[in-house]
Amino acid sequence: MGFLEQLSRDFQNNIIAGDRYMMLLRGLGTTLLIALCAAIIGIVLGSVIALMRLSNFRLGKRFYPFRAISSFYVDVIRGTPMVVQLMIMYYIILAASSLSKEVIAIISFGLNSAAYTSEIVRGGILAVDKGQSEAGRSLGLSASQTMLLVVLPQSVRIVIPSLFNEFIMLLKETSVVGFIGLMDLTKAGDFIRSRTYAAFFPLLSVAVIYFVIVSILTRVFARIERGLRKGDGRTI
Amino acid sequence: MAEPFEESTLIETIDLQKHFGSLHVLRGINQQVKRGEKVVVIGPSGSGKSTFLRCLNLLEEPTGGTILFEGADITAKHTDINRVRRKMGMVFQQFNLFPHMTVLQNMVLAPVRLKVMPRPEAEEKAMGLLTRIGLKEKADQYPRALSGGQQQRIAILRALNMNPDIMLFDEPTSALDPEMVGEVLDLMRQLVNDGMTMVVVTHEMGFAREVGDRILFMDEGLIVEEAPPAQLFAAPRKERTQRFLEKVL
Ligand SMILES: Nc1ncnc2c1ncn2[C@@H]1O[C@H](COP(=O)(O)OP(=O)(O)OP(=O)(O)O)[C@@H](O)[C@H]1O
Ligand SMILES: [Mg+2]
Numbered sequence: 001m002g003f004l005e006q007l008s009r010d011f012q013n014n015i016i017a018g019d020r021y022m023m024l025l026r027g028l029g030t031t032l033l034i035a036l037c038a039a040i041i042g043i044v045l046g047s048v049i050a051l052m053r054l055s056n057f058r059l060g061k062r063f064y065p066f067r068a069i070s071s072f073y074v075d076v077i078r079g080t081p082m083v084v085q086l087m088i089m090y091y092i093i094l095a096a097s098s099l100s101k102e103v104i105a106i107i108s109f110g111l112n113s114a115a116y117t118s119e120i121v122r123g124g125i126l127a128v129d130k131g132q133s134e135a136g137r138s139l140g141l142s143a144s145q146t147m148l149l150v151v152l153p154q155s156v157r158i159v160i161p162s163l164f165n166e167f168i169m170l171l172k173e174t175s176v177v178g179f180i181g182l183m184d185l186t187k188a189g190d191f192i193r194s195r196t197y198a199a200f201f202p203l204l205s206v207a208v209i210y211f212v213i214v215s216i217l218t219r220v221f222a223r224i225e226r227g228l229r230k231g232d233g234r235t236i
Numbered sequence: 237m238a239e240p241f242e243e244s245t246l247i248e249t250i251d252l253q254k255h256f257g258s259l260h261v262l263r264g265i266n267q268q269v270k271r272g273e274k275v276v277v278i279g280p281s282g283s284g285k286s287t288f289l290r291c292l293n294l295l296e297e298p299t300g301g302t303i304l305f306e307g308a309d310i311t312a313k314h315t316d317i318n319r320v321r322r323k324m325g326m327v328f329q330q331f332n333l334f335p336h337m338t339v340l341q342n343m344v345l346a347p348v349r350l351k352v353m354p355r356p357e358a359e360e361k362a363m364g365l366l367t368r369i370g371l372k373e374k375a376d377q378y379p380r381a382l383s384g385g386q387q388q389r390i391a392i393l394r395a396l397n398m399n400p401d402i403m404l405f406d407e408p409t410s411a412l413d414p415e416m417v418g419e420v421l422d423l424m425r426q427l428v429n430d431g432m433t434m435v436v437v438t439h440e441m442g443f444a445r446e447v448g449d450r451i452l453f454m455d456e457g458l459i460v461e462e463a464p465p466a467q468l469f470a471a472p473r474k475e476r477t478q479r480f481l482e483k484v485l
Contacts, residue, residue: 134295135332135391139346139398140322149345153336 014201020192021205027188028209034105034184035171041110042170043163046117049073051147053122070118077115083176085112090180105177113170120166124159125151157228164221168214175210185209246271246306246402246433247292253300254287254457261287263457264301269402269435274428276444276465277437279454280480285437288454289404292435293324306401322350325395325403329411331387333379339366339390340375343397352398365393369423385416389423402433409440441484445469453477 015021052070059065077085089108090101099107128151136146178187189206193199247269254262261284269275277285290296292303294310294317303311310320334342343362348355366372369389379387388408395403405424409417421443427434428447438444444451445465453461453468453476461474469485472478 129330129332131328131330131332132334135326135328135334136346137318138293138295138321138324138326139395140318140320140350141346142318145349149349150334154334157336 010198010201014192014196014198015205020202023183023188023192024185024205024209027183027185028213030102030177030182031171031174031184031186032213034102034109034174034177034182035167037106038109038113038174039167039170041106042113042117042166045110045114047121049114049118050121050125053118054125074115074118077112082109082112082173083179086176087179101177101180101182105174105180105182109170109174112173113166116166116169117163120159120162121155123162124155127158128154160228161221161225164217164225168217171214171217172210244270245304246273248304249292249301250304251301252288252291252298252303254284254291254296255299261457262291262298265459267452267459269433271401272431272433274434274436274447274449275452276448276450277435277452277454278439278441278444278480278484279452279460283454284457285454286406289326289406289435289437292404293321293326295326318350322346322352322398323401325392325398325400327388327392327395327403327405327408329407331379331384331391331411333387333391333394335379338376338378339371339382342379342390343394346394347397347399350398358397362393362397365396366390368426369393383416384412385419388412388416388420392420392423392427396427402435403427405434405436405438407437407439409438439484441469453480455480 015024049070052066053074055064055066057064057066086105086108089111090104094104094107097104125147132150132154133146136150137143141149174184175186177184178190183191185206189202192202196202245268249265249267252262252265252267253260265288267275277288279285287296291298294303298311301311302309305320306323308320309315310317333339334345337345340359340362343365344355344358347353347358347361352358353361363372363375366375371386371390374382374386374390379390382390388411392403392408408424409420412420417440421440424434424436424443425447436444436448448465450462451465451468452459453472453474455476461468461472461477463473468477469481472481
């Protein structure tokens with residue numbers, strides 16, 4: 001049997017037979033769902049954490065409770081592996097809950113992404129010139145009005161490229177959800193491999209699908225960034 | 237307060253102090269600015285001029301002393317500083333226009349958000365001010381598209397659109413190309429003629445002499461000498477003032 005013939009037979013067995021490609025596509029759906037929902041949690045919670053880290057609320061002379069809580073949170077999340085967080089969430093914290101595995105994965109990745117996103121957002125807020133908030137305050141706007149109307153709109157433009165980047169990292173990082181028995185794209189490929197005893201096509205397909213999705217996203221994001229820059233003729 | 241507050245005094249500092257850590261930047265400033273008065277602050281770099289100005293609207297928190305604005309102690313704990321700042325316009329060296337807003341949006345943001353006036357009125361007032369300085373057609377442009385002089389004049393109008401009782405200027409022309417200084421000073425002269433109360437930190441000695449009712453010479457955190465411009469520039473009493481003026485004039 002020739003090499004090409006062998007290859008085509010393998011492809012047939014591993015990807016087409018038994019609608020195995022459907023399994024990969026369903027896995028991809030799970031991957032995208034978890035990444036997307038987690039990213040939304042990450043941005044909302046991450047922004048809250050960022051504001052807490054920058055908060056000037058003080059108890060006594062030098063204790064800033066919001067800063068302490070938020071930086072502890074970020075340290076813990078960054079100091080432990082994602083898979084471990086996911087398993088702790090599934091087997092310990094939410095073990096008794098009736099939540100589906102998908103929801104537990106979304107919560108875990110959302111909480112994880114929030115820590116990284118908060119650093120991005122914090123950087124974006126600090127990158128806005130101090131004169132901007134002074135101008136807002138000098139006009140009589142309150143601290144929160146100044147943050148909301150003057151600083152944050154400028155931060156958004158600064159952080160968007162990093163947020164897109166964070167989303168792509170997150171998307172790839174969800175490949176560990178197989179650890180709690182979810183059938184995402186990676187797990188689907190691995191499952192097929194265990195059935196057909198051939199690793200080549202299942203795993204290569206998985207890699208190619210990730211690569212294509214990330215390439216598409218990168219292109220879409222680049223276009224959005226260009227559009228934003230054109231918006232008011234600025235170049236940051 | 238020992239002495240009764242004079243009706244015509246708009247702002248008064250009593251033994252105003254400011255420390256940055258161990259750095260003692262304001263060492264007890266006692267000043268009164270009357271309604272309609274134009275006070276110009278001059279002095280060497282690092283003497284505390286900006287800090288003094290920024291303490292007046294509490295952009296810097298004084299570490300000692302008292303500031304009275306329209307008779308009320310604004311350094312007191314319960315003061316609503318946002319309310320006080322509405323009455324004090326401030327103009328910065330770096331303009332600090334909001335880059336994500338058009339000229340008109342810059343000018344109406346605070347008056348509308350703070351409910352000083354409804355949006356149509358704020359826009360009408362803004363357009364009136366822009367027309368007065370010949371920049372009406374820039375209303376819908378973003379600050380980026382404007383020259384430094386235009387930006388600074390719009391920053392002044394943005395503050396004016398709040399109907400302030402006093403305007404604070406911190407070296408408003410120092411960041412400008414020389415050919416743009418004139419247009420900003422011209423607008424400030426218009427405010428002088430309108431009777432606005434002004435405290436101006438500047439290195440423009442000609443302008444100080446021309447519009448100042450009173451010049452404060454500041455050095456090392458103290459007002460070393462104060463006098464009407466004719467007297468201070470022609471016959472400074474203190475040696476430190478003389479040395480400074482020799483350098484800059
Ligand atoms: N936020 C700050 N933290 C620490 N030190 C500061 C701060 N702001 C000002 N200073 C210091 O306080 C002193 C007075 O500064 P200030 O800006 O008031 O001087 P200035 O008279 O306005 O000088 P210039 O003419 O250069 O603007 C300087 O030694 C400066 O380094
Ligand atoms: Mg200064």
